[in-house]
Amino acid sequence: MAPPTPSPLSKKSRVRVRVSSMFLQTPWCFLLFLSILSTKFSSSSSSSLTKFSYTQHCNSLIPKSISNGIKIDPLGFLQFQGGYFTGGENFLGQNSQSSFSLPKSIHFTTTNLYKTEIEGVLKVEANLDFRGGSLYAISGNRTAGRSLYNRRPRRIPRTFRRRGRLSLELEGFWSESTGKFCLIGSGFGYSKLGNSHDLSVVVKLNYPKISNISTSFVTGTVESLDAYDNSNYFDPISLLAFSQKTYEYTMISQAEKACSSVDGMNKSLSLESGMSICSRLWNLAGGGFKLEYDSSCSSRNCSPFGMSVGSLPTFMSMGGIQCGDKGRLHMYLGFSNSSYNGYSLPLAPESTLVGEGIWDGEKNRLCVVACRLMNFAGSLANTSVGDCTVRLVLGFPAILSIRERSSAVGHMWSDKNVNDSGYFEKISFRSLENRGTALPGLTYEYTEMDRVRESCGKNTVKKSRRRYPDGYSFGDMRFDMSVKNTQGKTAWGYSTPVAIGDRFYNSISVAVALSPESYERSFSVASSSDAEVQVLKSNHSLLNVSYMISFTLSRSFQWGGFSSSKMFSGSHIPIDISAEGIYDTETGVLCMVGCRSLGSNNSMDCGILINVQLSPLNPESEVHLKGTIKSTRGKRDPIYFEPLELSSNSIYTAQAEKSIWRMDLEITMVLISLTLACVFIGLQLFYMKKHPDVIPSMSLMMLVILTLWHMIPLVLNFEAFFLRDRNRDNVLLWSGGWLEANEVIVRVVTMVAFVLQFRLLQLTWSARLAEGSKKSFWAAEKKAVCLCLPLYLVGGLIAWFFRWKMYQVPLRKSRMFHHSRHSIWEDLRSYAGLVLDGFLVPQILLNFFGNSKDKALSPFFYVGTTVVRSLPHAYDAYRTREYIPHFNASYIYANPEGDYYSIAWDVIIPCGGLLFCILIYLQQRFGGTCILPMRFRQPSEYEKVPVVSG
Known part of the structure; x- marks a missing residue:
């Protein structure tokens, strides 16, 4: 829950604050300033709220009532975040000259609530912010030194000129029986040209006291009270947001029925005692899910929204996750062709489903019924929920491997007949990252140890007196890195261990031992496969390891195998390589084979060999991590790529x-x-x-x-x-x-x-x-x-x-952190x-x-x-x-x-x-x-x- 935002000052008030700051050098001046400022602001704020009559604009919706002075705690009551809106183009539209744009979002926060003389009618004081539209970059955008444990290079932020924002201070009434809101107020906004304007508005919302899947969205309008020819005027705004009030579950029986009809899912892990499905999904929500369509989608409709084949969404994200008792929850699902790293997808009605579900403790599955949004074409205020025929099931795999790294997988389908309108083929999805704490019972299956033994058995490094990480500390095994191609161009990335033996690395950088027995076994002989046992028995200094290697390439970065890179719409191409192999604790050599997704029909290129020489724990000058990523395919193979060089200056814990x-x-x-x-x-x-x-x-x-x-x-x-x-x-x-x-x-x-x-x-x-x-x-x-x-x-x-x-002499490789x-x-x-x-x-x-x-x-x-x-x-x-x-x-x-x-x-x-x-x-x-x-x-x-x- 976001804290209440401070009341916005008018443009003139903000100027007074800046001019008066020079006089705040003594306590008595400071007190005098606060007194004058509070008087001025309270009078201007009061006048702005009473400039337009509440009776004139809202009385027909909710009659004005007199507060009896009884204050109610507003926390967790009558608010929403995220959301979506249309309209207000002169303030919230896109600017063709802008360098950046932000996803549309709404933040409504109640600051004060009072009971009134009319039963069931509350007086409300609130703040409403619209954010979205354009940002104009003035300067900056330089890459700074990387944090030792951050995944990507730290960037020095640009200086931005804010565009596309409305910030309003509102006052009005809410009816508990009808769920209607009506508020008037004032605020300021930044136009597409970057100019600040003082605004006067009336806000009308539909926010029922108790919601269900059919009434789970807040809808409404924001209209300007200024004259049409006034520069402060803006086009009406219609909004849509996910309700955060009391929820009634009405479709749990359908969800349970959907789960019972699903067969063929791999074994799923159960949640540990005291852990809710919500907390598990919150860990996954930021990373999102990748959608995988059946190969027959070339001739059938596979979109959950009835779109054409060329518009199939690629990513899914969960938002507004709210839990009830007995494993029940409700949320909305956003779909897009872009992954919003760490953020939920915008709540655009044409690509959003709303659902409720329940965790099935017997089958260890989440079962969800989802509905489409309808009637939003004219105005978001008319949006309704209907066609609740989408079914979804999600589980947590018990076994991970080089080809299956997702900590959550599932699929969705239509509960309609093939010939019915709105039917779509089953869609599989999997989490983009292995996020969250490893659940009890999770194991890693090393399936490529035969290839590892063939490829890495030839790698012999003379042992020295240097000490290397022993594998007990996951932090020591993780490293940031630079990636350089044969043309000398450089990209940044990171390598994170997924598992060392039977121990897993979670998103909080903590090694999770599944049991004392597995912890001990992971450093002797693991029992996942016979090939692994043979490798480890030959030398007890060898540990089986699994890694996720990620880096981002610009389109100017020449690297083979990008025949399918057209699926990426941005100027940068994310590359993820899942790898497994062996690590020699005596020589610090990490040798692995890897697989990368080619992005078409879920195909993978597993002809990758990775060699890394870790830096010693007792470093000497010019001794740093270095390595290579090579393709084992022939040069004429269309997915062959030139070798990449790895280097890193990361230090150990x-x-x-x-x-x-x-x-x-x-x-x-x-x-x-x-x-x-x-x-x-x-x-x-x-x-x-x-x-x-x-x-x-x-x-x-x-x-x-x-x-x-x-x-x-x-x-x-x-x-x-x-x-x-x-x-x-x-x-x-x-x-x-x-x-x-x-x-x-x-x-x-x-x-x-x-x-x-x-x-x-x-x-x-x-x-x-x-x-x-x-x-x-x-x-x-x-x-x-x-x-x-x-x-x-x-x-x-x-x-x-x-x-x-x-400095005129060509510089050698710089010593650690002294570039x-x-x-x-x-x-x-x-x-x-x-x-x-x-x-x-x-x-x-x-x-x-x-x-x-x-x-x-x-x-x-x-x-x-x-x-x-x-x-x-x-x-x-x-x-x-x-x-x-x-x-x-x-x-x-x-x-x-x-x-x-x-x-x-x-x-x-x-x-x-x-x-x-x-x-x-x-x-x-x-x-x-x-x-x-x-x-x-x-x-x-x-x-x-x-x-x-x-």
């Missing part, structure tokens, strides 16, 4: 969990590093308090660099700086809130470090000003700055040049980290040019800060060996975008820091120029001693 643990560790490392920085700065402040005479000897440039280190994360968007991307891959968001919980702590500690460092800079600056008579400090500082700035600039240009040259080139900003951040690693350089130069031997820096400060800057490199060397390499989106500590990290840099930078610490120690002990050879040092000046006369 265990690796993801390890990465999450690493992220938690890195947050701890961040806190430790910041805390240590605070301690060392505090020790330097304490040292300066004890030795105030050395304060002017500290380098201001060094202190500025260190202050910026802590200030930048506070000035910039801290969240983006710290986490870099909130839309990282799904698997890395399983940290249980640890990331978010520590953001505040990190921010607070960073603030403390910044304040202490700024205090250090302020004390040094004040001391330097107080020592104005000593020009030597300022002169040495100026020389140090004049040398450092060109040094940093030249170093930055050199770093940029080498990075630029690296994109760095931007200039990212390169600048890395180089700034290198400058920060050498924070002691300005102090060394200041000591050198001033030939100072003042002990300006405490050993705790310069050694401790150097250790803090070196810790990330030591950790990076450890991380590279222990964790998934180059998973940049997950770096929190030792982020490659904040410094240079590699095997060489992880050695050079700590060693450089150690060298600088040694130089500072020598300078503060022997003088600033002691780092030079003796002959290059400045000569000592001797003080003249006055001569004392004799």
Whole structure:
């Protein structure tokens, strides 16, 4: 049930909201704004509802009554979703210039219900939305990085300009005895040109209190109250929706009779205790069903709607499924030539059946009686239900195989004589996907193991020390993939295990063991077929597996065997391959034979060989999943196809969990590093308090660099700086809130470090000003700055040049999740980290040019800060060996975008820091120029001693 939608504002009101948002900076302004807005809106809303008289437009249908103030809970009462409509073309019609169109749908939600002085008459306040028509794409449509466990590439959404929508706020009355609705109201709508209009309407509905199969639809009209020549006027809209009120079952006996007359169905599984047929069908409804017609349909009518042979629907979907007691239910069935992935088909009356049925617990079947919709040609408001001669039976197969992957199958037929009008031949149907939890008793029969043994027995891979998935985790056996043809064009897809041994993979990515015995047996010797037993007995590291491989090709993707692709109307062609074979847990090799549907007369091409080398659990650089899909047919065969190459960067569940643990560790490392920085700065402040005479000897440039280190994360968007991307891959968001919980702590500690460092800079600056008579400090500082700035600039240009040259070389296959080139900003951040690693350089130069031997820096400060800057490199060397390499989106500590990290840099930078610490120690002990050879040092000046006369 959809929650009530908020009352729509008029166009002027929405403008006021946007303009006034700038004044909501203080609480009193906010309260004042809300008060004014509520007054304005309530007055405008009230005036819009009373602009046209309810008595004038509705009193003849339902007399106006006065509410007695008793409010009724509207949830689950007088509402509907989905539905269908016609009319209102100037607002809800298709636009020839539009890039997209949405299926027509209606959403009616009661927001408030009140009893009135007339018994059986309720005052109703409701929202009514019409959606459908055109969308105009402005920008976007770029394919982004794929989620690790999403089936298809994640797409960056386009920016759309909304067209084809009416949103209405209504008020009126409903009669319980007649089921009549009459409401008036106002709202807004977007025309086909994309302009917003204020609307005034009257809505008349027929919504009986109790419905049955004959009255199971809500019908009605929506008419404009504006003048015909007004731009706000729209053509009358007639609507049709599925009732969601109390239902009376009247045809259960016919349904049970239909089930008893059906013979020849394969064994069907029973529902487990406590599981309703509704919950099972809800799992299947999103995927839909594929219709299969008998070969004799070329000469007979096979459509359940009496259509011509060329208009036979291809897909069926269930909608409005509502359950009663004792296994009874009612619903509607939509038919179309297109599959609405994850959505019910539109409730178009010319291609919809309405039915009720019951689950037969003895034969484990769903038995349904269905009726056609009639009299809708002129107006949907006149739609009625009749001709209830369609019968349907559905069951859940007990055995799956490479040729039978559907978790639900059935057929429908006509209960008429062959010569009667409306008769049609039996139609079989099956679910498009193996969706939902596996029912107890479900088994998989491996029927192609002889072919597997012949084709895969030759595949020998040398065993290594690498570890591969052991088959216990279905998540590790599932992978997204890219598919490349011989011309180099790429498509995206996914491979999902259907069964491993006797265990099944359900739609929620959870392995379902049918019984403890079968669970144990699935990893030793399965009992499905003799061929399978022979394969497994030869090597206990081999597991029998079954897969579903799916990918979508564009029509420009050159791949053989598309002689029947004309059945697909879109620009993309879905390809599904069912496969079964063996998996070697020691080598990570997955070898299978496969079958694909050719789309004509239910024929299949089973001459497919699939080889996949899974990536190891302990990956090395450049080691990823790869494989091939080949045709075993001759090149002259019309359904032969060129080989396809598979590749994937997916990671395993265990690796993801390890990465999450690493992220938690890195947050701890961040806190430790910041805390240590605070301690060392505090020790330097304490040292300066004890030795105030050395304060002017500290380098201001060094202190500025260190202050910026802590200030930048506070000035910039801290969240983006710290986490870099909130839309990282799904698997890395399983940290249980640890990331978010520590953001505040990190921010607070960073603030403390910044304040202490700024205090250090302020004390040094004040001391330097107080020592104005000593020009030597300022002169040495100026020389140090004049040398450092060109040094940093030249170093930055050199770093940029080498990075630029690296990108001119043809790129090898990118390492895991590190595909994109760095931007200039990212390169600048890395180089700034290198400058920060050498924070002691300005102090060394200041000591050198001033030939100072003042002990300006405490050993705790310069050694401790150097250790803090070196810790990330030591950790990076450890991380590279222990964790998934180059998973940049997950770096929190030792982020490659904040410094240079590699095997060489992880050695050079700590060693450089150690060298600088040694130089500072020598300078503060022997003088600033002691780092030079003796002959290059400045000569000592001797003080003249006055001569004392004799």
